[in-house]
Amino acid sequence: MTAAHPPTEFPRIVVHAPALDGSRRVTEGEVTLGIASHLDDVIEILRMADLDRIEVEESDLIEWQGGGPDDWPGLSEHPEP
8 A cells, every 4th residue: 555645855835825915825734834925925934934945936845826936916016126
């Protein structure tokens, strides 16, 4: 008998679809790690959870719901430097 899901080195992270204010909840399983308003927030949330070795924009360990790492509603209010 084989396991349905092989163990992974890192936990599975979900960046949820944007809320009405454009923020996105970041979870590990049932645990909310933080609320992000920008990609940099996701990176900081993972760093605070000792998960900073994950490549945020490219990792298969992160599930992006409701848009990818470049989808942040409301960013037009914050012009690029």
